[in-house]
Amino acid sequence: MDFKKIKNIAIYYFSGTGNTLFISETYNKYFLLKSKSVDLKPIENIEIVSSQGKYDMLVIAFPVHAFKAPKLVEKFINNLPSSTTKKPVLLLASCGGMPGSSFSILNKILIKKGYYIASNFYYSMPDNVSFMFSKDLISEKEIMDKIALAKDKSFKDFTNLYSGKEEVIKSNIFKRLFSNIVFYFLSKSLKKNKWVVDYNKCIFCEICSKNCPTQNITVKKQKREVKFSDKCIMCTRCYNLCPVNAINYKSEKTKDFKRYNIFKKELISK
Ligand SMILES: Cc1cc2nc3c(=O)[nH]c(=O)nc-3n(C[C@H](O)[C@H](O)[C@H](O)COP(=O)(O)O)c2cc1C
Ligand code: SF4
Ligand code: SF4
Structure with missing residues (x-):
């Protein structure tokens, strides 16, 4: 992907507790330093995406939930209009270190719609779900260390992307099936209060x-x-x-x- 051709970028993000927002804002700063124009938009406030045509590139950032993207992120991607120009999309995930099949499931939908997958990068951030497994949060120092490591990785990833080195994460049909099953049961259990x-x-x-x-x-x-x-x-x-x-x-x-x-x-x- 040639970054010289990219002028306007939209970063669409969903963030439950702020990790994905942090990653999105970090990328926003990197793009601004390269004199790109960037709009940072929360997915949860978007009903229909009609304005994506004015952007040369889309960034979609999400937290991993049970090896997949949250439902509202998948819905957002399903509702994106098709691209006739192979518009590049960069997918960013924040997670506890196990992105599962989250990327490959979204990549598939985007490619079918005519988009080009610029890269898939994930960041191991402090997890916001340990309480579900009866575990308390890690210490504040450990939290800050994890965030700092994620920020370092984001700079390396951005530099690679900018210099033309792309990274697309693939997973096979069995892994995708496994992620879908885990997610199905998670969603089902959430229906109960x-x-x-x-x-x-x-x-x-x-x-x-x-x-x-x-x-x-x-x-x-x-x-x-x-x-x-x-x-x-x-x-x-x-x-x-x-x-x-x-x-x-x-x-x-x-x-x-x-x-x-x-x-x-x-x-x-x-
Ligand atoms: C319901 C739920 C399921 C999760 N499942 C995974 C998972 O499968 N793999 C993983 O690495 N992290 C998982 N996590 C951890 C989050 O992805 C991680 O903490 C993320 O950075 C949160 O981002 P946010 O603050 O933007 O919401 C899960 C978190 C929640 C709340
Ligand atoms: S009720 Fe569920 S969706 Fe709403 S803020 Fe709480 S955890 Fe998130
Ligand atoms: S549970 Fe009560 S105190 Fe807590 S955020 Fe909701 S209204 Fe406020």
Whole structure:
């Protein structure tokens, strides 16, 4: 891919707890340093993509959920208009180190639509899901170290991409099938309400409901009630961003766990 021909770039991202936002903003800075014009757009606020034609390149960034991209990211890609010009797409994933078949599943859809896969890069970031396995968060130092390593890798990846070295991650049909099965069971289990609110702590601030990407939460101050519907995609944002740690997973087990909220300010101000 010849970067000299690329002037306008859109970075579409979804980020539950800020890791993917951090990676997207880091790439935004790299592109700006190369005098590219960049629009950074959160996927969760996009209904229909009609304006992608004005961009020479798309970047799509997502967190890995059960070896796949979250449903709303896959839906976003499925809804992209086709490309007649083999428009390049760079896919970026943030994960705990196991991207599974997330790239190959999205690559397939994009190629079918006429896009060109510029590269697939993934970043091992602090995971936001350890509580599901009854494990507390890693220490703040470990968190900062992981983020710094991811940033270093992003610079190397960007430099390679810019100099024409491309990297596309492939996985075979069995791996894709495995990822689809794990994801299917994860989604099914999420339909059952797993979030439990501690009403001794809740201050009915509505941060959870206002920031849920699928409008899955309703807060009724008068009734002193926080209700979850069946649209949860398990981004863990509500659990991690509640200012008083009033949201627990399944039981009280998680009540003493630290929350992953290092990017809280950036997420809530977007
Ligand atoms: C429900 C769920 C499932 C996850 N599954 C995976 C996985 O299969 N592989 C992996 O490496 N990380 C997995 N993770 C970790 C996240 O991908 C990782 O923490 C990511 O950086 C979060 O990005 P965000 O802050 O932008 O949401 C999972 C996280 C959640 C919440
Ligand atoms: S974010 Fe926490 S404190 Fe605020 S309404 Fe939701 S559960 Fe209650
Ligand atoms: S209910 Fe919580 S975990 Fe589920 S989608 Fe909304 S913010 Fe994310």
